[in-house]
Amino acid sequence: MRFQAPASVAFPVVALHNRATDTVDSAFIEEPMNELTLDSMLQEHRLFEPAQDFIHRARINAQRLTALQDKANTDHEGFWAEQARNELSWHTPFTRILDSSQAPHYRWFDDGVLNVSHNCLDRHLASRGDKTAIIFEGEQGDTRHISYRELHQQVCRFANALKAQGIGQGDRVILYMPMVPEAVIAMQACVRIGAIHSVVFGGFSAEALKDRIEDAGARMVITADGGHRGGKVIELKAATDLALSRSTLKVDKVIVLQRTGKAVGMQPGRDLWWHDAIRDQPDRCEPAWVGAEHPLFLLYTSGSTGKPKGIQHASAGYLLGAIITMRWVFDIRDDDIFWCTADVGWITGHSYVAYGPLACGATMLMYEGAPTVPDAGRFWAVCARHRATIFYTAPTAIRALMKFGDEIPARHDLSSLRLLGTVGEPINPEAWMWYHRVIGHERCPIVDTWWQTETGAIMIAPLPGAVATKPGSCTLPLPGIVADVVDQNGDTITEPDQGGFLVIKKPWPSMLRTVWGDEERYRKTYWGEFGGRYYLAGDSARRDADGYVWIMGRIDDVLNVSGHRLGTMEVESALVAHPRVAEAAVVGRPDEITGEAIFAYVVLKGPRPAGGIDKALTEELRRWVTSEIGAIARPSDIRYADNLPKTRSGKIMRRLLRAIARGEAITQDTSTLENEAILDQLQGKA
Numbered sequence: 001m002r003f004q005a006p007a008s009v010a011f012p013v014v015a016l017h018n019r020a021t022d023t024v025d026s027a028f029i030e031e032p033m034n035e036l037t038l039d040s041m042l043q044e045h046r047l048f049e050p051a052q053d054f055i056h057r058a059r060i061n062a063q064r065l066t067a068l069q070d071k072a073n074t075d076h077e078g079f080w081a082e083q084a085r086n087e088l089s090w091h092t093p094f095t096r097i098l099d100s101s102q103a104p105h106y107r108w109f110d111d112g113v114l115n116v117s118h119n120c121l122d123r124h125l126a127s128r129g130d131k132t133a134i135i136f137e138g139e140q141g142d143t144r145h146i147s148y149r150e151l152h153q154q155v156c157r158f159a160n161a162l163k164a165q166g167i168g169q170g171d172r173v174i175l176y177m178p179m180v181p182e183a184v185i186a187m188q189a190c191v192r193i194g195a196i197h198s199v200v201f202g203g204f205s206a207e208a209l210k211d212r213i214e215d216a217g218a219r220m221v222i223t224a225d226g227g228h229r230g231g232k233v234i235e236l237k238a239a240t241d242l243a244l245s246r247s248t249l250k251v252d253k254v255i256v257l258q259r260t261g262k263a264v265g266m267q268p269g270r271d272l273w274w275h276d277a278i279r280d281q282p283d284r285c286e287p288a289w290v291g292a293e294h295p296l297f298l299l300y301t302s303g304s305t306g307k308p309k310g311i312q313h314a315s316a317g318y319l320l321g322a323i324i325t326m327r328w329v330f331d332i333r334d335d336d337i338f339w340c341t342a343d344v345g346w347i348t349g350h351s352y353v354a355y356g357p358l359a360c361g362a363t364m365l366m367y368e369g370a371p372t373v374p375d376a377g378r379f380w381a382v383c384a385r386h387r388a389t390i391f392y393t394a395p396t397a398i399r400a401l402m403k404f405g406d407e408i409p410a411r412h413d414l415s416s417l418r419l420l421g422t423v424g425e426p427i428n429p430e431a432w433m434w435y436h437r438v439i440g441h442e443r444c445p446i447v448d449t450w451w452q453t454e455t456g457a458i459m460i461a462p463l464p465g466a467v468a469t470k471p472g473s474c475t476l477p478l479p480g481i482v483a484d485v486v487d488q489n490g491d492t493i494t495e496p497d498q499g500g501f502l503v504i505k506k507p508w509p510s511m512l513r514t515v516w517g518d519e520e521r522y523r524k525t526y527w528g529e530f531g532g533r534y535y536l537a538g539d540s541a542r543r544d545a546d547g548y549v550w551i552m553g554r555i556d557d558v559l560n561v562s563g564h565r566l567g568t569m570e571v572e573s574a575l576v577a578h579p580r581v582a583e584a585a586v587v588g589r590p591d592e593i594t595g596e597a598i599f600a601y602v603v604l605k606g607p608r609p610a611g612g613i614d615k616a617l618t619e620e621l622r623r624w625v626t627s628e629i630g631a632i633a634r635p636s637d638i639r640y641a642d643n644l645p646k647t648r649s650g651k652i653m654r655r656l657l658r659a660i661a662r663g664e665a666i667t668q669d670t671s672t673l674e675n676e677a678i679l680d681q682l683q684g685k686a
């Protein structure tokens with residue numbers, strides 16, 4: 001099985017990015033583009049119509065979809081205003097819809113006042129107080145059911161605890177937590193009092209945590225004594241201590257949840273236990289009524305530079321995006337048990353764990369651990385045990401579990417499932433078909449959802465009762481989302497299957513508002529092309545003859561490893577920070593399970609190891625990158641060379657390196673290389 005079957009799709013000849021910006025892909029500028037072909041999936045002709053009984057019960061059928069689209073196309077702003085009035089509970093209703101006067105800093109509904117936590121909790125109390133909000137299952141098998149009333153009380157108590165520790169409106173709070181209900185409680189408590197959370201994925205290293213604490217200017221860190229994953233305890237508090245000992249910024253307080261019972265050091269005056277912080281706190285807390293544009297959270301994501309960017313979202317628009325996509329794409333109903341497997345450290349875990357399901361008054365499942373504990377049937381066992389009806393995960397998980405065969409899922413009763421979803425990377429048709437057949441029993445529609453940290457909510461995806469699906473395509477943009485595939489001039493590509501740039505042509509409510517503390521980077525990265533008219537997603541895509549969108553990959557130096565974004569520069573910076581490394585270049589190569597794997601070329605300060613092999617050093621560099629960034633950034637391959645291949649103007653020839661990493665024939669002109677011998681070294685032949 002190959003993840004992507006190469007089907008050469010010509011890519012426009014273009015030098016897209018200004019060299020000074022952070023989105024430079026040097027190879028794109030320095031090397032001839034007309035030879036460049038991007039991997040894309042084989043032409044896929046299978047079409048899966050929604051089943052009649054699904055259509056009958058669906059919130060949106062084909063006619064409703066057409067009506068929504070007509071409305072959105074004729075009156076874009078009026079359309080969104082109507083959704084915002086219907087879906088959000090306002091403390092003070094808005095009168096202005098979209099303010100473009102400071103574009104590209106768009107503002108939505110900006111004279112409206114509301115609170116996101118109130119929208120997720122309080123408004124359900126009368127009708128659904130006893131309904132289960134969260135079903136939790138820990139890796140070790142412990143389970144909890146939390147009703148809306150209980151969740152509201154716990155959020156209020158923790159919100160009061162935050163206030164008692166001096167946290168107020170606009171303060172940044174870092175969360176570094178395991179996948180337990182308290183992570184959601186902490187997020188909800190922050191937004192309840194108008195504080196801005198920034199969740200750092202528990203798999204990131206102390207170093208990565210430190211960078212985010214400093215960049216956000218955080219006043220508090222909320223963490224745990226640990227979390228269970230893969231049969232081990234992930235020591236979050238120890239990593240927090242290390243991060244804070246290295247940080248130039250001193251936070252006032254660290255709140256520590258007791259999850260594993262593992263002994264941790266507590267620094268007097270700074271650290272306090274969660275259970276002590278909430279003791280004696282009342283279980284009611286008036287929400288902070290904030291403007292629609294009040295910053296809701298920051299979430300750091302990788303770009304083309306070594307420094308992750310803090311994507312900032314705004315309260316009302318973001319929540320509207322999460323709610324509306326829960327309804328349209330997930331067809332959420334009161335009796336659903338919704339399970340999104342994403343960690344709260346990623347945007348998917350924000351929109352479809354911490355906010356979207358709760359804002360819709362749904363019941364959601366949360367699972368703490370690894371999908372392979374105690375065996376590769378854990379996801380299916382959790383689905384069966386808690387009668388999940390909607391299951392949303394990443395292609396990398398599907399591919400990994402598919403490897404274990406059909407027998408394991410067959411041991412579990414998956415009859416409760418009615419809808420499946422994927423996110424994070426293109427899904428190869430083979431994995432799609434397996435998901436459809438073995439998990440969905442050919443009964444459940446699959447929604448392949450394209451979106452980004454920056455977009456806040458799903459943008460391109462099928463509405464399961466209205467749109468026929470094709471394995472590997474995220475299908476059509478949602479109503480009100482004006483997505484297009486354009487050439488280097490910004491003109492729509494009308495010819496089917498011609499690759500181009502994926503852009504969004506009109507602002508949408510859940511869009512990012514800025515990059516925290518880096519205004520310039522916001523403008524350049526997302527609005528730096530096409531005269532600032534369009535939002536540049538950073539992905540290449542094509543549309544087939546039916547107008548279906550097929551995502552082809554990134555156009556910048558961003559890798560997608562297991563559905564997680566990583567900048568090649570980030571990994572390169574980590575490598576050159578090692579005392580023995582002089583230079584490094586990192587590219588992606590296709591991988592069956594993770595989609596892309598990290599392939600690093602390294603030039604050492606001393607001599608190159610004999611034959612290019614030094615197992616101990618290779619292991620040490622892998623460990624080094626893990627401690628600098630996290631395990632997801634660990635290179636799968638490291639090759640040593642005397643120097644890196646460069647163009648006459650000194651740019652690393654990344655396309656050449658990519659071809660080598662993929663084991664492809666070298667078609668690039670290498671006659672300008674000063675040292676042709678390195679070609680053998682790069683290919684691992686010498």
Ligand code: WTA
Nearest residue numbers: 423424425426448449450451452453539551
């Ligand atoms: C990729 C995750 C193909 C894409 C929600 C995008 C996808 C990046 C899909 C964003 C999909 C996400 N098909 N590619 N359905 N969904 N991507 O910010 O390259 O972690 O730009 O957000 O993932 O990753 P992020």
